[in-house]
Amino acid sequence: MNALMNSLIPLVVLLPLIGAAGALVAGRRPKLQVTFSITVLSLVVLTSAVLVYLTDQTGGHAVTVGGWSAPFGIVLVVDRLSALMLLISSIVLLCVLVFSVGQGMADGDRETPVSIYHPSYLILAAGVFNAFIAGDLFNLYVSFEILLVASYVLLTLGGTQARIKAGITYIIVSLVSSMLFLASIAMIYGATGTVNIAQLSVRLGELPADIQLVLQIMLLVAFGIKAAVFPLSFWLPDSYPTAPAPVTAVFAGLLTKVGVYAIIRTETVLFPGNTLQTVLLVVALLTLVIGILGAVAQSDIKRMLSFTLVSHIGYMIFGIAIGTVAGMGATIYYVIHHITVQTTLFLATGLVERQGGTTALNRLGGLLKASPVIAVLFFIPALNLGGIPPFSGFIGKLGLFEAGAQTPSPLIWVLIGAGALTSLLTLYALMRAWSLAFWRPKREAHEEESPALDRIEEAPEETSAVQETKASPRIMIGATVAMVTVSVALTVFAGPLYSMATRAAETLESPADYISLVFPEGGVS
Amino acid sequence: MSASLVLILLMAVLYAGGVYLLLGRSMTRMLLGFLLVGNATNLLILIIAGPAGLAPIVADGVEPSEMHDPLPEALILTAIVITFGVSAFLLALIYRSWRIARADVVTSDEADVAVGGADSSIDDEESSEAEDGSGEDTEFEGRAEAKTS
Numbered sequence: 001m002n003a004l005m006n007s008l009i010p011l012v013v014l015l016p017l018i019g020a021a022g023a024l025v026a027g028r029r030p031k032l033q034v035t036f037s038i039t040v041l042s043l044v045v046l047t048s049a050v051l052v053y054l055t056d057q058t059g060g061h062a063v064t065v066g067g068w069s070a071p072f073g074i075v076l077v078v079d080r081l082s083a084l085m086l087l088i089s090s091i092v093l094l095c096v097l098v099f100s101v102g103q104g105m106a107d108g109d110r111e112t113p114v115s116i117y118h119p120s121y122l123i124l125a126a127g128v129f130n131a132f133i134a135g136d137l138f139n140l141y142v143s144f145e146i147l148l149v150a151s152y153v154l155l156t157l158g159g160t161q162a163r164i165k166a167g168i169t170y171i172i173v174s175l176v177s178s179m180l181f182l183a184s185i186a187m188i189y190g191a192t193g194t195v196n197i198a199q200l201s202v203r204l205g206e207l208p209a210d211i212q213l214v215l216q217i218m219l220l221v222a223f224g225i226k227a228a229v230f231p232l233s234f235w236l237p238d239s240y241p242t243a244p245a246p247v248t249a250v251f252a253g254l255l256t257k258v259g260v261y262a263i264i265r266t267e268t269v270l271f272p273g274n275t276l277q278t279v280l281l282v283v284a285l286l287t288l289v290i291g292i293l294g295a296v297a298q299s300d301i302k303r304m305l306s307f308t309l310v311s312h313i314g315y316m317i318f319g320i321a322i323g324t325v326a327g328m329g330a331t332i333y334y335v336i337h338h339i340t341v342q343t344t345l346f347l348a349t350g351l352v353e354r355q356g357g358t359t360a361l362n363r364l365g366g367l368l369k370a371s372p373v374i375a376v377l378f379f380i381p382a383l384n385l386g387g388i389p390p391f392s393g394f395i396g397k398l399g400l401f402e403a404g405a406q407t408p409s410p411l412i413w414v415l416i417g418a419g420a421l422t423s424l425l426t427l428y429a430l431m432r433a434w435s436l437a438f439w440r441p442k443r444e445a446h447e448e449e450s451p452a453l454d455r456i457e458e459a460p461e462e463t464s465a466v467q468e469t470k471a472s473p474r475i476m477i478g479a480t481v482a483m484v485t486v487s488v489a490l491t492v493f494a495g496p497l498y499s500m501a502t503r504a505a506e507t508l509e510s511p512a513d514y515i516s517l518v519f520p521e522g523g524v525s
Numbered sequence: 526m527s528a529s530l531v532l533i534l535l536m537a538v539l540y541a542g543g544v545y546l547l548l549g550r551s552m553t554r555m556l557l558g559f560l561l562v563g564n565a566t567n568l569l570i571l572i573i574a575g576p577a578g579l580a581p582i583v584a585d586g587v588e589p590s591e592m593h594d595p596l597p598e599a600l601i602l603t604a605i606v607i608t609f610g611v612s613a614f615l616l617a618l619i620y621r622s623w624r625i626a627r628a629d630v631v632t633s634d635e636a637d638v639a640v641g642g643a644d645s646s647i648d649d650e651e652s653s654e655a656e657d658g659s660g661e662d663t664e665f666e667g668r669a670e671a672k673t674s
Contacts, residue, residue: 164621176562
């Protein structure tokens with residue numbers, strides 16, 4: 001069993017990297033390249049599925065890379081949380097890749113230059129997977145850099161003026177967060193003499209409380225920028241919407257969640273005890289409310305979705321701040337739900353953009369008649385994100401509120417209220433978008449003002465320019481249908497999934513479990 | 526642990542200058558700021574490593590306590606490589622932006638301006654300056670090639 005795990009865990013990172021090299025070599029032969037990338041990512045999905053099964057049996061496993069035992073060598077650790085994140089992110093990456101292949105086939109290389117796109121995409125995947133299995137802080141920093149550098153390339157694909165402008169903002173903000181992270185690693189190393197997460201879990205606890213607090217806040221700020229938590233979230237709605245639809249989808253689904261994952265690790269393994277509960281609760285409250293108010297004011301579907309993305313990060317911070325097993329379990333389930341649904345919505349918006357020629361709400365109309373399939377594909381994840389039962393959004397939010405109600409305090413009640421309000425406002429924003437874009441007859445979109453548009457300013461010329469409308473190839477619709485199916489499957493299989501998330505949370509709540517994975521013989525100090 | 530005061534002062538100056546440059550709107554300044562902040566962080570790691578010692582090579586007569594901790598150097602090397610790669614990419618972006626728009630400044634987001642209403646007069650001035658190509662932050666001469674290409 002251990003030998004199998006030893007060979008499977010590095011494969012998760014190795015396969016996409018080999019795939020990226022292969023895709024780069026095959027740059028002039030698009031068909032070969034596409035086959036290569038899809039095969040590689042499918043293999044990763046299989047590997048992660050096996051890993052989820054095995055870790056749920058054994059509780060997890062740590063690989064010492066190159067045979068150098070911890071804390072001297074690099075360790076790759078897979079516990080239940082890592083395995084779940086690997087599986088869901090590999091599925092999402094595969095579906096989005098298929099979607100973009102469909103788009104590339106239909107449009108040629110103009111929007112997404114294939115020769116660069118595939119290698120960068122696979123390197124992004126390698127970075128995301130590596131972040132989930134990193135067993136020491138510096139390896140986590142390197143995986144952040146891998147995925148960020150790949151994301152810089154993907155965000156500025158084609159090098160148009162709008163993308164470069166968005167790209168610069170994104171790059172500078174990411175760089176600042178990376179530098180903060182690196183500086184915190186330096187200080188943590190100075191204080192403890194190690195970067196191994198399991199060993200840090202022991203040694204950080206021995207530091208004076210004020211030094212612990214400084215280190216914890218530095219890490220949280222660095223990860224908070226990546227996760228787009230409220231005061232640090234302003235870069236996100238400006239930079240994501242300009243990228244090609246599949247790129248935005250994968251960024252929105254995965255990149256912020258890597259930040260959330262790092263926050264979960266910080267708050268459980270590195271700094272257990274939930275010392276910053278009040279701060280995290282206030283930040284979660286502001287993220288929820290301000291994010292969703294931003295979404296309500298937007299006139300463009302992509303920007304509106306970016307703001308709901310920011311807002312819903314608040315739910316995850318809320319769950320982390322509750323700090324109990326129930327709260328953490330609900331957070332893990334919510335992260336999985338949100339990765340799937342947010343990606344699906346952005347893919348569906350990509351289809352809307354092709355069908356309607358724009359994503360500006362004041363120009364779209366009559367899409368229900370033109371394409372009922374897209375209407376359904378947008379409607380289901382929209383209800384899901386808004387938290388309508390029986391979808392997974394409802395289960396996740398209910399779990400969070402329940403966990404909050406078990407450890408009542410006035411602030412937690414305020415947050416439960418804000419969470420319910422955010423859920424309703426999300427539903428309002430998404431349903432308004434749906435009824436304007438799909439339900440409203442086409443001619444109304446050009447003639448009269450709708451009361452729902454009163455509060456929306458005219459969208460700026462540049463972003464609302466109507467492009468030619470294009471039919472969506474089957475392969476793109478197929479990929480979106482697959483994502484919708486996955487999101488519905490999260491509801492159908494909610495029982496086993498939620499209990500696994502709770503088991504993952506139990507492992508997180510006792511750092512001793514994590515330490516015994518890395519140091520099976522004990523003796524860590 | 527004792528640390529060199531000169532190194533700490535140098536690090537502080539680099540951080541201060543870097544943050545100041547990063548806050549500007551000119552892309553070239555941001556790049557320079559990033560380089561300064563990056564080097565300041567590398568210095569921080571070096572300071573954390575403590576005073577210099579012998580090379581960490583196992584040999585007769587050398588006690589481990591006399592050796593220098595090699596890990597911070599490894600961290601710095603990795604960080605330098607990453608900084609180098611990212612600066613190259615940033616330079617490419619700046620060049621591309623210059624070719625397309627003759628602009629070296631980052632303008633405000635149009636959608637933010639639209640939602641924000643009239644409060645954006647300052648930003649408009651700056652962005653229109655950039656569009657004329659007469660922005661003060663732009664120190665290059667000559668015409669953009671984008672109009673022709």
